[in-house]
Amino acid sequence: MHAFSDFVTAIDNWIWGLPMILLLFGTHLFMTVRTGFIQRKTFTGIRLSVQKDPDSPGDVSQFQALTTALASTIGTGNIVGVGTAVFLGGPGAVFWCWLTGVFGIATKYAESLIAVKYRVQTRDGRMQGGAMYALERGLHMKRMGMAFAALAMVASFGIGCGTQINAISEVIQGNSPIHIPPLVIGIAFAVITAVVIIGGIQSIATVCEKLVPFMAAFYVLGCIIILCINYDFILPALKAILTLAFEPGAVAGGLTGGGLRLAMQYGVARGLFSNESGLGSAPLVASAAQTRNPVRQALVSATGTFWDTVVVCLMTGLVLVTTVMKNPGINMEQFADGGQMTTAAFSQIPVVGPLILVVGIITFAYSTILGWSYYGERCCEYLFGAKGMLPYKLVFIAVIAIGPVLSLDLAWTVANILNALMAVPNLIAVLLLSGVIAKETRHYLNHLDEQDDSEIPVVDR
Template identity: 50%
Template sequence: MPVLENLLAALSSALWGPPLLCALLGTHVFLTFRMRGIQRHIRKAIRFSVTKEAGASGDVSPFAALTTSLAATLGTGNIVGVATAVAAGGPGAIFWMWLSGIFGMATKYTEALLSVKFRVKRGNTMAGGPMYVMENGLHCRPLGCVFAFFTAIAALGVGASVQSNSIATLFHQTFRAPPVLSGFVVALLTGFVILGGIHSISKVCNWLIPAAGALYILSNLFILGIGWRSIPHSIFLILYDAFSGHAAIGGFLGATAKDAVRFGISRGLFSNEAGLGSSPIVDAAAQCKNPVRQALVSSTGVFWDTVVLAALTGIMLVNSGLWQQGLDGGALTSAVFQSVPVVGPAVLAVSLFTFAFATCIGWSYYAEKAVEYLFGAHAIRPYKCLYIAVIFFGGVVSVTAAWNFSDIANALMAIPNLASVLVLSGVAARETRREMRHGGILQR
């Protein structure tokens, strides 16, 4: 097992080196300018997310598509993922995570627009995502197959094992619950939901995500309120360390500016998935006539996920001062919430379980569509059985191995997706310019 963990760590570090980090952040910045600062329409995008478009066709409402997408992103990336970024990259990682979210909204917008534009109808349901963009937009089905394969593999890490592992670890630390029991419960509940398909998944996410998000935001604000006097210093520390790194102090081993960039951007991607190509798969199922409208709705997912929730979590963790004790991601998060006796651990347990469970069911849909693209509808049920089994066993594997596996899978998804988005960015730019003219939805 140590050999495997070392191998995964080395491969993760190699993939998430300067080339990919520059490509990811560079794509975010490039698309921000090419889409003419689409982020400035965030208020309109939020309004579109809660209103239906008359006469639109699709499988689920725009809000259901958004909550399903958020279900897949508002998982451990916002709780444990942010903590692992601080533990490995220091406070400065929060700045790079937040920055990747701001610029990443343009990438998420472009991905979604292309996925809706090039989606197809299979039977009674819509099918879309980067694999269909690569096939119908780039006319390169082999590249679509590569992306779909990595998506199916990545789902077993980021969607299944990491979420189950995080739940099992926290429940063992908080309630002394056996990891096997936690894994069994999560697997059972996930199986019950995902066997019902996209409609079952979206119904659960419609009420689960708003409730869980509100609870988590309130708990963060409460903890920040306790130590409100040191908030300005914590924000200054985050900004300063983003460019200078942080020296060793207490149990913290120290981090360079390079570490802050690497872990901030990689955990930012894990948190909001902008550039990964996953959430456009469910965007393609949304009821819409105008690709730009649904793309705007999709971009709000990055806003809520990283610009708001992940940033709030990061400030809370740094403000606690506990990151200096050398704790890893899960232990650091647990220690911060335990600073509020009785209520804190319970709120963390409920929030993490809810978010992680939602991520399990959200990612199952991405994987389902990827498997369908590769092998046809008959392969979906066997894959779901495998997915549920991985959730169960994910509760007992090493947390380090689970996170490294997820980072590797995410990188292998991001590479072909970024390439296709950049090549077809002109198509998205033309659609956007059309809606910026008089009478378009961006001018109403």
């Protein structure tokens, strides 16, 4: 078993190394050019995200679709993941993480556009879309669509569920004045989650619509307070981040950068993993949005990468670097991982600092569970039809219940590999349909209120 674990870890390290970085970041750059630098329309997407389009086909509002997608992407990676990038790649990793988010906006836009364009309607009136439908209807590659759905469904039990509830359990046990058995935590969250996800996308979207803005604002407020405490080190931190992104060196507090290779490797990898641009997850819920045309919703969905990486990850990175630089007593050698760095940073806020971090991790992880439950359910329905939805939900809830008592190191690694593999068919769809994406963009970009009159087919799923 130990040998098998080492083998799986080696595959994970390889697949999330140079091959996936080149594929994802290369797609980000290509789609940036192909869409005419769609990032310039980010604030248009933000404006559209708070508007409603109730007369258009769809199950939830554009804002609900965005917050449900953000629920799964704004997760523990924004807190611990950025810390890991700085811990291993130095301050320069923050720059590459941020740059990945900037260019990733184009891929998130592209994959969401084709998800909406090729979506279908079930006989009971629900909207279904995603990479599998784009592959099936746009490229006639149904088997590849099935492969994407299978990989995403299985991954939802790991990264989208088991690992998240495990993180919640560890945080609660580590900060509770009384001992709460892990199984009790798992069962409690399983019951809460069951109440939400049994109600379908409307129920999930309603919770995410309220939870995501609160949790993001709560965490960002904590970051702002720390940056106010460290205000005199913000400019030195920015200088260190920009300098150490390209060359090796050291700054106060034992922060060192290994140069371009290490900073880029860990910064890009954590940025890609955090915002999920290119993985094909967020388009699964984007296709359920009430929208007049594909470009309109694609612009809204693309703002998810902006909020996740360009804003939240950057703020976390600045908090970490300024904290270490401001406090000479903090030495990088005293930390075992990036999570401990983040804990030390938030401890600067008297009394409530650790509370902000604890609430942040719990809400970020729980929202990820809700978002991925919908992703996995949609993929299950694509593979097995409506009859597979209830069994999927029951298994998902069972994983939440037992997740805190399981050793999930191997499960995390396997799910990590599945996440990377599900990106491959999704990126194939994006790249092969880039001509369609460019054409739709040119047609609708300056006429966002124009109605898409193309017929949405009804399917027996």
